[in-house]
Every structure is written in structure tokens, then in C-alpha cells.
Amino acid sequence: MEIEFRFLNYESGPLVPIKCLVQSVHRDYTLDLPDECLSQVFSSLSQSDRNKCSLVCHRWYKVEGQSRQRLSLHAASAIETILPNLLTRFDSVTKLALKNDRRTDSITDDSLSFISTKLPRLTRLKLRSCKQITEQGISTLATNSRWLRKISCASCSFGPSALAAILTSCPLLEDLSLKRLRGVINKGNGYTNSTDEVVIGAGFTGSDSLKSVCLKDLYNAQCFVQYLSGCKNLRTIKILRCSGPWDVSLDEISSRIPGITEVHLEKLQVSDKGLYFLSKCIDLEILHIVKTPECTDAGIAEITSKCHMLRKLHIDGWRTNRIGDLGLIEISKGCPKLQELVLVGVNPTFRSLDPIAYNCRQLERLAMCGCETVGDREVACLGSRCTMLRKLCIKGCPVSDNGLAALGQGCPSLVKVKLKRCGAVSAKCIEWLRSVRGEGFSITLDTMELQQEQDMDSAVGSETGVGDQMTEMIDGMATMDLSSGGQASQHPRGGRMRALMLVAIRRFSGGAGPSGSGANLNDNPPA
Known part of the structure; x- marks a missing residue:
């Protein structure tokens, strides 16, 4: 490649052109890297990027393969x-x-x-x-x-x-x-x-x-x-979803291996007798009892009377009502180091949650799903006594704004609350809790419930004429799913279609829609 340079001649004055040849060099600087360094670079890449790098050259192909x-x-x-x-x-x-x-x-x-x-x-x-x-x-x-x-x-x-x-x-x-x-x-x-x-x-x-x-x-x-x-x-x-009786097998395992610290039992044919044998593992720290319909309060009492090191306990009662307040009270007596408690399909009341909140002072994570007896009184009890509670999950429980109001000043360590299928909880209560607890606090409510309530609030004050037209349109689309005999279909899909179309038409029209009543909640914190 030929390049022309011009230099100033101070004696004669004008610029003197000088032509010289410059050789262009295309050099691969990765050749200076040893194979060990190149393999370290490959190890930090994703799988797809490694595959692409292996196609660059023969050396990269070889190094990538030998380092994988x-x-x-x-x-x-x-x-x-x-x-x-x-x-x-x-x-x-x-x-x-x-x-x-x-x-x-x-x-x-x-x-x-x-x-x-x-x-x-x-x-x-x-x-x-x-x-x-x-x-x-x-x-x-x-x-x-x-x-x-x-x-x-x-x-x-x-x-x-x-x-x-x-x-x-x-x-x-x-x-x-x-x-x-x-x-x-x-x-x-x-x-x-x-x-x-x-x-x-x-x-x-x-x-x-x-x-x-x-x-x-x-x-x-x-x-x-x-x-x-x-x-x-x-x-x-x-042991998950394995057929046959397991009481005798649990006896053999716990007798020969008493140092077991974590046990998961799910959908097994195990009874209180099996839990009695399992209580021989006195160092047990984590126990999951999921969908074992033969286990009752007596089996839970056997576990908690000997396994005082329990830190995590998950109980899925499968709505059989065979594990309730009596078993949970025994948990409060025998598990002072409990940090995580998950109750699914179990119906605790104030009678059992109050001693758990009082005696299990290290409780940090609590989840209650499908508990029909957990209401405002039970949540208020947790808010006043659980000083170390950090995460709370409530799903499908009859809790309202009045119960959540106790979390505004209680549970000083609480950082996250998750609510799902709690129909009596309003969006305004959620916003009030966020403002009271500060930035480090996170609370979520089921998205569908929030969207429906926001739609109801946005409908207040809309024009009546436009609202009537849209209501007729939505009603007509919701009844399009007809059976062959001309009768309206009873499938819940029609209700969902109506709700989706309601949201879509309101957004398209800039928020106009049929008139409705918004959430009846004052600006003050809930009582």
C-alpha cells in the first residue's frame, strides 16, 4: 500500500511531497494467548456462544472441545x-x-x-x-x-x-x-x-x-x-409418590440411620406409626409431610416431642382435617427453633397460632394456603407477636383489610407479604401498607383481583351513554358461546371473556365504561 506524506522544507519554503510504501499487517493477537487462558475465556461463555467460538478456527475448535x-x-x-x-x-x-x-x-x-x-x-x-x-x-x-x-x-x-x-x-x-x-x-x-x-x-x-x-x-x-x-x-x-405401605420401611431407616436431618414424604401410605418411628431421628431439622391422609395430630405430637431441632416444617393436610389445632399446639411446645412453617389445607385457629407466635420466637417465614379458619383475628395475632417474621404468604384465606391493618405497625422485621385469592382485601389497603412500611417492604396481591378492582374504580364517573353502549356490546359477545340447542353455555369461559373485553374496550376508549361502584374504603388506614 502506497501512502504520500508532505513535509515542510524550512530552507526552501514549499511543501515537499515524499512517497513511501507502508506494509499493512493483519495479525491475530489471540495467538499470543496460551491454551489455558483461552479455555478460561470459553468457560465464562454460554453454551451457544461456546458453540459459535468453536467454528472460528481449528485451534479454537480443539481448545473448546478439550476444555468443555x-x-x-x-x-x-x-x-x-x-x-x-x-x-x-x-x-x-x-x-x-x-x-x-x-x-x-x-x-x-x-x-x-x-x-x-x-x-x-x-x-x-x-x-x-x-x-x-x-x-x-x-x-x-x-x-x-x-x-x-x-x-x-x-x-x-x-x-x-x-x-x-x-x-x-x-x-x-x-x-x-x-x-x-x-x-x-x-x-x-x-x-x-x-x-x-x-x-x-x-x-x-x-x-x-x-x-x-x-x-x-x-x-x-x-x-x-x-x-x-x-x-x-x-x-x-x-420419598415421593411411591406405592405401598411405608411404616415398616421408615422404622428400618430411622433405626439404622438415626442421624438423618431432612425427610420429605409426599403422597405416601404412611400413618402415625411411621411418624413415631421417624421421631427416633432426634437431629431432624427439615420435615415435609405432604398429602399423607393417614397422618393425624397424634403423629405430629410424636415428632415434636422428640425432634426439638426442627427448623423447617411443611404440612399439607389435603383438606382431610386430621391435622389441626392440637397438632399445631404441640409444634409450639416442642419446636422452639422453628424458622419456617408452611400449612396447606390445614385449618388452624387463634387457639394454635397464638402459642406458635409466642413460643417460636425465631419464626421467619410463614405460609398459609387454603386455610378456611385463618381470618382477621389470626393475622392480627401474628402481627402483634411475631417479631422476627420476615416473609408471610396467605392464599385462599378469609382475610380482609381489618386483619392486614395489624401488619402496619406489627412484625418489625417483615419485608415481604404475598396475598392470593383473598377477595376481601382491597387495593387501597395494599397501597396504605406500602406507604406505612416504607421502601424496604414488598406486598403483592393476586393480579386478577387487582385488575378487576382497578377496572371498577376507573368506571366511576364515566359517561352513561357510552357505558350503556359498551355494556350491550360486551353482553352480546359474552353470550356468543351457545350450544347446539340454542341454550347459553354454562362454561366459565363466558365470564372470563366478558371481563377481558371489558378491560380492552375501556383502554381503547380512554377509560370510558359502564358506571359502577368503586371500593368503599376511606383514605384513613383500615380499622
């Missing part, structure tokens, strides 16, 4: 032909996910064995709908992947013997999740694998590293208990 630690593959049988090339490029993967469609064939035991040999440093593994993988493949994987710390299997076909192989061959395993396994059948009095039909469980000692287990949507999941009960350092166990 997370990999997710569609584990259909068609991928088996390209597995060697994939794993040669991504040879540093430590977190692998193999997900397949339930309607297609998955990879087989040979492919899983090949993956375990190519990726010996795996620490996390997810298997989804890999139905062609059997106990033999899982056993080979566990033998080759001794660095595994977390395994999650869902919709697979292997049985409990695979669990024995994992717990035996993976000395560092800490987290195990088994969901919707189809490899367990009940044969006679014992449980067997559906593939080899070998009786399981004899002579197993357990894993010393396992800390958390989740069993979900399993048939005959009790056969796993004899393995899990041998894991002495197990601290968290979640």
Missing part, C-alpha cells in the same frame, strides 16, 4: 456410530447428561461402557429414558467411573441390583436420585429384577459417602430400603 466440562447428548441408538469422534473431542467432560425420547430406542450397555472408559473423570451423570441399559451396563459404568458424586436416573429399566453396584463401586457418591424405574417386580415375598430375576439385598454393607437420596414415582420402592439403610452418613431422604 458439561455435555448433553440425545441418547438415541443412532448416536452410537458417532460416539468415538464425540468423546475424542470432548475428553475432559465431568458432567454428562444422556437423554432420550421414550418412543425411540436408546443406547445400549456397550455404548455406556465405552462412555465410562472414555470419560473416567465423570462426577455427575443423568440418564433419562435409556430403556436399553440394563444392570450389567450400570455395573460396568460404576466400576469405571469411581469419581462419580451425583447420579440421577429416570424412566430407565434397571432394578435394585444396579443400585447395589453403584453404592459398592462409587466410593465418592453423595447424591442419588431414582425416578420412574421399571426394573422392579414383586415375585412372591421378595423383590427381584425384571431382567435377571435374582433376589437382591444379601450381604450388602452400604456406602459411607452417600448423603442424599430421592425416590420418586417408584413401584415397590421398599426394596431399595435395605440398601439405603446401610448408608450410615445419609442425611437427606425424599
Whole structure:
């Protein structure tokens, strides 16, 4: 490239043009970065950005592949032909996910064995709908992947013997999740694998590293208990929607692992007897009892009489009314360190909430959903006694403005309130609470209820003529959904259509609409 420069000649005076050649250089400065620095840059990018960077040049393609630690593959049988090339490029993967469609064939035991040999440093593994993988493949994987710390299997076909192989061959395993396994059948009095039909469980000692287990949507999941009960350092166990009786299994688990600190029970056939066995875990800190209709106040009393370290307690009574004031009063007596309490489908009254608010001085989070007996008196009790309460959630309870007024000066630590399906609470009360509590306070009311009330307020003072026309139009559109016989449809869709059209037409017309009555609330704080 030729560039002309002009320099001033001080002796002769005029400018003297001088032409010289300048060579333009296009240099890639990333070549100065070592591969280690380049891989650090790639690690801070998103998955899509990493894929784009791998297409820049051969060096970036190689460095990006060798530095990638997370990999997710569609584990259909068609991928088996390209597995060697994939794993040669991504040879540093430590977190692998193999997900397949339930309607297609998955990879087989040979492919899983090949993956375990190519990726010996795996620490996390997810298997989804890999139905062609059997106990033999899982056993080979566990033998080759001794660095595994977390395994999650869902919709697979292997049985409990695979669990024995994992717990035996993976000395560092800490987290195990088994969901919707189809490899367990009940044969006679014992449980067997559906593939080899070998009786399981004899002579197993357990894993010393396992800390958390989740069993979900399993048939005959009790056969796993004899393995899990041998894991002495197990601290968290979640049993969700598993069939069969669980009282005896809970007895075995709590007797052999008394150091459990977190238990989740959801939709199980467990009774007060099972909760009595569970009370042997005196270090229990977190307990979820969700939709277990056989549990009553007596079972809650057994737990709270021995487990004084409880910090979080969730109870979903499923509207059976078998857990009420008596059980909650026992909670107030035996759980002084309670920080979080969630009540769903339970009907507490002032009789139980008052001692909870008085005795559980560390209570920070409280949620009450579908509690038909929680009204203004109960909320006022919480506002006057719960000095440490920070978050409050009320859903589907008969609470009004009068009850929420107690939160204006009470609960000095309160920072967040969430209200849903509380029809007696008005938007003006919400605004009043925001102004009283200050900027650090957040309160939300169900969006639909707020919108309907704002629509009613905006309708006040509108022109009568325009309002009548719009009302006739909306009524006509709401009745368009007619059955074949000419009768109006009773589906609630018509009411929703009317409400939506009401809002849309008012916004389009600048706020005009049919006259209506606004919320009857003064500017003063509610009484």
C-alpha cells in the first residue's frame, strides 16, 4: 500500500511531497494467548456462544472441545456410530447428561461402557429414558467411573441390583436420585429384577459417602430400603409418590440411620406409626409431610416431642382435617427453633397460632394456603407477636383489610407479604401498607383481583351513554358461546371473556365504561 506524506522544507519554503510504501499487517493477537487462558475465556461463555467460538478456527475448535466440562447428548441408538469422534473431542467432560425420547430406542450397555472408559473423570451423570441399559451396563459404568458424586436416573429399566453396584463401586457418591424405574417386580415375598430375576439385598454393607437420596414415582420402592439403610452418613431422604405401605420401611431407616436431618414424604401410605418411628431421628431439622391422609395430630405430637431441632416444617393436610389445632399446639411446645412453617389445607385457629407466635420466637417465614379458619383475628395475632417474621404468604384465606391493618405497625422485621385469592382485601389497603412500611417492604396481591378492582374504580364517573353502549356490546359477545340447542353455555369461559373485553374496550376508549361502584374504603388506614 502506497501512502504520500508532505513535509515542510524550512530552507526552501514549499511543501515537499515524499512517497513511501507502508506494509499493512493483519495479525491475530489471540495467538499470543496460551491454551489455558483461552479455555478460561470459553468457560465464562454460554453454551451457544461456546458453540459459535468453536467454528472460528481449528485451534479454537480443539481448545473448546478439550476444555468443555458439561455435555448433553440425545441418547438415541443412532448416536452410537458417532460416539468415538464425540468423546475424542470432548475428553475432559465431568458432567454428562444422556437423554432420550421414550418412543425411540436408546443406547445400549456397550455404548455406556465405552462412555465410562472414555470419560473416567465423570462426577455427575443423568440418564433419562435409556430403556436399553440394563444392570450389567450400570455395573460396568460404576466400576469405571469411581469419581462419580451425583447420579440421577429416570424412566430407565434397571432394578435394585444396579443400585447395589453403584453404592459398592462409587466410593465418592453423595447424591442419588431414582425416578420412574421399571426394573422392579414383586415375585412372591421378595423383590427381584425384571431382567435377571435374582433376589437382591444379601450381604450388602452400604456406602459411607452417600448423603442424599430421592425416590420418586417408584413401584415397590421398599426394596431399595435395605440398601439405603446401610448408608450410615445419609442425611437427606425424599420419598415421593411411591406405592405401598411405608411404616415398616421408615422404622428400618430411622433405626439404622438415626442421624438423618431432612425427610420429605409426599403422597405416601404412611400413618402415625411411621411418624413415631421417624421421631427416633432426634437431629431432624427439615420435615415435609405432604398429602399423607393417614397422618393425624397424634403423629405430629410424636415428632415434636422428640425432634426439638426442627427448623423447617411443611404440612399439607389435603383438606382431610386430621391435622389441626392440637397438632399445631404441640409444634409450639416442642419446636422452639422453628424458622419456617408452611400449612396447606390445614385449618388452624387463634387457639394454635397464638402459642406458635409466642413460643417460636425465631419464626421467619410463614405460609398459609387454603386455610378456611385463618381470618382477621389470626393475622392480627401474628402481627402483634411475631417479631422476627420476615416473609408471610396467605392464599385462599378469609382475610380482609381489618386483619392486614395489624401488619402496619406489627412484625418489625417483615419485608415481604404475598396475598392470593383473598377477595376481601382491597387495593387501597395494599397501597396504605406500602406507604406505612416504607421502601424496604414488598406486598403483592393476586393480579386478577387487582385488575378487576382497578377496572371498577376507573368506571366511576364515566359517561352513561357510552357505558350503556359498551355494556350491550360486551353482553352480546359474552353470550356468543351457545350450544347446539340454542341454550347459553354454562362454561366459565363466558365470564372470563366478558371481563377481558371489558378491560380492552375501556383502554381503547380512554377509560370510558359502564358506571359502577368503586371500593368503599376511606383514605384513613383500615380499622
